[in-house]
Amino acid sequence: MKNFDVSTLAKMIDHTELKSNSGEKKIKNLCEEAKQYEFISVCVNPANVEFAKKQLEGSDVIVCSVVGFPLGMNTTEIKALEAKKAVEQGATEIDMVINVGAMRDGKHDYIREDIKQVVQASAPAHVKVILETCYLTDKEIIKACELSVEAGAHFVKTSTGFGAFGSFEHHVRLMRETVGPDIGVKASGGVSNFKDAMRMINAGATRLGTSAGILILEGAKLFKFAPAAWLEPEIPCHTCPARSASMAKLPKALYQYYTNMCLKCDHREKYNKFYE
Amino acid sequence: MNGWMNKIVEVNLNTGKQKTLIIDEEVRRKYLGGRGLGLKLYTDMCSADTNPLDEDNALIFLTGPLTGIIQTAGRYQVTSRSPLTGTIADSSSGGFFGANLKKAGFDGLVITGKSEKPVYLEVTEEGIEIKNAMNIWGKDTHETMKMLKDESSSNISVACIGPAGENLVPYAAIMNDKDRAAGRGGMGAVMGSKNLKAITAFGKKEIPVSDPEGLKKMISTINTLIDKNPVTGKSLQLLGTSVLVNVINAHGMYPTENFKRGVFNDAEGTCGEKIAETILQGRSACFKCPIACGRKTKTSKREGEGPEYETVWAFGAQLGISDLETITEANYTCNELGLDTITTGSTIGCAMELYEKGVFPEKLEWGDSSNLVKLVEDIAYKRGIGKDLALGSKKLAEKYGKPELAMQVKGMELPAYDPRGAQGQALSYATSNRGGCHMQGYLISPEILGSPVFLDRYSIEGKAEIVALFQDISAAVDSLVLCRFLQFAISIDTFKDMLNIVTGLNFTEDELLKVGTRIYNLERKFNSEAGFSRKDDMLPPRFLEEVLTEGASRNRVVQLDEMLDRYYKLRGWDKNGIPSEEIMKELGI
Numbered sequence: 001m002k003n004f005d006v007s008t009l010a011k012m013i014d015h016t017e018l019k020s021n022s023g024e025k026k027i028k029n030l031c032e033e034a035k036q037y038e039f040i041s042v043c044v045n046p047a048n049v050e051f052a053k054k055q056l057e058g059s060d061v062i063v064c065s066v067v068g069f070p071l072g073m074n075t076t077e078i079k080a081l082e083a084k085k086a087v088e089q090g091a092t093e094i095d096m097v098i099n100v101g102a103m104r105d106g107k108h109d110y111i112r113e114d115i116k117q118v119v120q121a122s123a124p125a126h127v128k129v130i131l132e133t134c135y136l137t138d139k140e141i142i143k144a145c146e147l148s149v150e151a152g153a154h155f156v157k158t159s160t161g162f163g164a165f166g167s168f169e170h171h172v173r174l175m176r177e178t179v180g181p182d183i184g185v186k187a188s189g190g191v192s193n194f195k196d197a198m199r200m201i202n203a204g205a206t207r208l209g210t211s212a213g214i215l216i217l218e219g220a221k222l223f224k225f226a227p228a229a230w231l232e233p234e235i236p237c238h239t240c241p242a243r244s245a246s247m248a249k250l251p252k253a254l255y256q257y258y259t260n261m262c263l264k265c266d267h268r269e270k271y272n273k274f275y276e
Numbered sequence: 277m278n279g280w281m282n283k284i285v286e287v288n289l290n291t292g293k294q295k296t297l298i299i300d301e302e303v304r305r306k307y308l309g310g311r312g313l314g315l316k317l318y319t320d321m322c323s324a325d326t327n328p329l330d331e332d333n334a335l336i337f338l339t340g341p342l343t344g345i346i347q348t349a350g351r352y353q354v355t356s357r358s359p360l361t362g363t364i365a366d367s368s369s370g371g372f373f374g375a376n377l378k379k380a381g382f383d384g385l386v387i388t389g390k391s392e393k394p395v396y397l398e399v400t401e402e403g404i405e406i407k408n409a410m411n412i413w414g415k416d417t418h419e420t421m422k423m424l425k426d427e428s429s430s431n432i433s434v435a436c437i438g439p440a441g442e443n444l445v446p447y448a449a450i451m452n453d454k455d456r457a458a459g460r461g462g463m464g465a466v467m468g469s470k471n472l473k474a475i476t477a478f479g480k481k482e483i484p485v486s487d488p489e490g491l492k493k494m495i496s497t498i499n500t501l502i503d504k505n506p507v508t509g510k511s512l513q514l515l516g517t518s519v520l521v522n523v524i525n526a527h528g529m530y531p532t533e534n535f536k537r538g539v540f541n542d543a544e545g546t547c548g549e550k551i552a553e554t555i556l557q558g559r560s561a562c563f564k565c566p567i568a569c570g571r572k573t574k575t576s577k578r579e580g581e582g583p584e585y586e587t588v589w590a591f592g593a594q595l596g597i598s599d600l601e602t603i604t605e606a607n608y609t610c611n612e613l614g615l616d617t618i619t620t621g622s623t624i625g626c627a628m629e630l631y632e633k634g635v636f637p638e639k640l641e642w643g644d645s646s647n648l649v650k651l652v653e654d655i656a657y658k659r660g661i662g663k664d665l666a667l668g669s670k671k672l673a674e675k676y677g678k679p680e681l682a683m684q685v686k687g688m689e690l691p692a693y694d695p696r697g698a699q700g701q702a703l704s705y706a707t708s709n710r711g712g713c714h715m716q717g718y719l720i721s722p723e724i725l726g727s728p729v730f731l732d733r734y735s736i737e738g739k740a741e742i743v744a745l746f747q748d749i750s751a752a753v754d755s756l757v758l759c760r761f762l763q764f765a766i767s768i769d770t771f772k773d774m775l776n777i778v779t780g781l782n783f784t785e786d787e788l789l790k791v792g793t794r795i796y797n798l799e800r801k802f803n804s805e806a807g808f809s810r811k812d813d814m815l816p817p818r819f820l821e822e823v824l825t826e827g828a829s830r831n832r833v834v835q836l837d838e839m840l841d842r843y844y845k846l847r848g849w850d851k852n853g854i855p856s857e858e859i860m861k862e863l864g865i
Binding site: 033036192193194195196212214215218219221222224225226227228229230232235238 | 504729732
């Protein structure tokens with residue numbers, strides 16, 4: 001497993017606050033923390049872009065705005081307009097959510113165009129495409145990555161943090177393998193400590209979206225004393241989306257997809273034996 | 277030196293004389309304060325032959341370099357030899373007493389000798405005065421604190437013993453600031469053996485700080501880190517330590533009926549959420565602490581503080597009791613009489629199992645709460661069966677021919693986590709220098725709470741390393757005399773920054789960690805001279821031979837031997853758990 005110093009890690013973190021109940025006080029704190037810990041960006045809702053930009057004046061921290069967030073179900077025109085406005089107000093990175101339903105329906109041209117319009121409206125800002133991997137099969141994730149690259153996106157990103165589950169290294173690895181080395185991969189949702197962060201980075205993530213950035217950096221300071229076992233991969237099932245699939249949160253078809261994935265997996269016997 | 281008042285005074289209660297101890301700069305750097313410096317002073321003054329309740333024994337109250345300055349640093353640390361275990365012992369307590377002692381101009385007090393008559397010490401900016409305590413001897417801790425405050429000022433902090441300490445119950449606590457306790461290891465009995473009823477402290481002296489501007493930023497950083505951590509920023513604030521009841525029960529490692537089971541069916545009735553719904557009146561905080569985990573509560577009879585997680589368990593699941601009102605009353609009674617709630621409850625649980633096995637003469641049944649509060653009183657006054665229960669579980673179970681039924685390590689009762697559910701915690705219990713305690717290495721943090729990361733609780737891989745690391749960090753933090761809860765949120769690197777900003781020392785993280793390692797080894801050296809060895813780094817056979825039959829930790833036993841071998845090797849100790857000359861030399865002991 002690769003090791004990173006704290007400052008390198010900080011420059012990989014989008015310090016994130018996207019809850020609907022976050023007022024200016026929280027955004028101000030977010031920006032202060034981003035400056036103090038030298039995160040690469042703050043990731044905020046469009047309504048907070050201008051305010052965040054002001055708080056960050058004179059610092060290297062950039063503003064990242066989400067678009068079509070969190071469901072991705074706005075029309076393309078609205079997403080493009082939302083992106084354009086965010087860039088005008090100071091955002092230099094845009095995290096857009098795809099229309100997940102259209103992706104599930106196989107409307108690939110629509111998805112490509114949806115992304116392309118946002119990319120064009122956002123220029124020169126960089127665009128990260130949120131796939132919401134929890135609602136896609138592996139095949140769909142691969143296809144969505146290909147469409148993102150074709151549409152000129154700069155990053156693909158796993159999750160909104162509002163879906164059935166967040167990022168898993170299985171998905172990050174799949175995305176990295178698909179987009180190749182020249183496109184960024186952002187892992188977001190459920191990245192809550194240093195070990196999670198390292199797991200994602202080693203799977204191919206070049207950016208992390210998290211509200212736990214400070215915890216991650218504080219944890220990283222401890223790890224130089226930590227025994228190797230701390231960083232060793234756990235039983236694969238602990239970090240597998242199939243094992244984490246929730247019947248309550250996932251649609252029936254996807255729940256069955258993940259259940260089947262689990263039933264066919266070679267690790268299953270080892271897992272059951274370990275816990276029997 | 278910044279961060280210190282540069283004054284530790286030895287008070288000899290035989291002669292009434294006071295002597296300021298000169299602490300060498302190198303010693304301060306090697307042992308800091310609190311647990312570390314207390315250990316160093318103790319081992320310089322006393323030997324493994326010292327009887328804990330003899331007048332020759334020293335009782336050391338120490339603050340640390342951050343006391344009175346930083347969040348949670350109102351604490352103090354007491355060091356002596358434990359009358360319960362015979363090991364070196366340290367016990368820590370929150371509140372404000374430590375801050376007041378330091379602001380009165382004293383980093384610590386070393387109490388030696390024994391007064392002919394009951395006395396208390398009044399510590400002010402003017403000095404230390406030994407005063408007659410005849411009128412408060414026999415009073416409970418709350419009454420003692422009230423009388424001393426009435427006599428002096430409501431601003432003072434009082435650390436005192438109750439009847440349990442006066443009666444030399446080997447697990448008597450020292451209570452301060454009403455309901456804060458230096459609970460474990462029987463420091464209250466050592467205090468009682470010296471006829472020392474209380475110490476009062478108050479002061480407003482400025483504590484010198486090396487970098488005041490840096491300190492302001494550091495205080496803000498600490499607040500941020502506390503706020504961001506889900507344990508310190510949310511769980512402990514909302515539900516107090518009893519937030520753990522449902523968590524640990526769900527993991528099948530909530531010890532029930534003297535650790536016979538790992539799932540308590542009535543946990544819902546005694547959990548943090550239930551406390552919040554029923555008896556909770558408000559939160560209480562120690563010195564400058566934003567967490568405020570303390571619970572102000574009220575029963576139908578009176579008001580008080582608690583119960584904390586361990587106490588909810590000790591008088592609850594451990595005894596099969598789910599009557600929250602009685603559990604809380606038993607807690608209040610322990611606070612007033614000055615008893616360690618963990619050992620008190622666990623010893624009663626041991627007696628219940630002895631009764632179940634037909635060897636204990638008095639009827640004590642699982643789930644029967646009708647006599648619980650009276651039992652606690654009987655222990656403090658050593659009345660009736662209370663005299664037996666006051667022995668602690670180890671001696672009690674030995675007396676009745678069933679030593680295996682005492683759930684203890686080195687004579688100290690285990691707290692509320694069944695080691696079969698967390699292999700690292702099991703090793704930590706076994707190798708703890710003060711006995712069966714969770715505070716010297718809280719492996720529940722990574723194994724259950726995922727802080728700083730989740731570790732597989734069933735695996736023994738890497739656990740020796742993690743236990744040693746946690747034990748050393750904890751010893752270092754105890755020597756800064758900060759609340760352990762900060763360890764959820766703050767790394768050793770930041771602790772080092774705090775120390776440097778306040779003192780102006782230029783510690784590295786490695787150096788601070790080495791302080792912890794040094795302390796752990798010196799404690800071990802003292803214990804080995806007192807006859808402790810591998811045979812004592814042992815868990816009760818229940819955990820090594822019997823599996824839990826239900827819950828999420830079922831079908832497991834502790835794989836202790838394998839972990840112990842690795843742990844000793846890693847520590848540089850021999851196969852018997854004794855530190856080598858080389859490691860002592862390397863650590864400058």
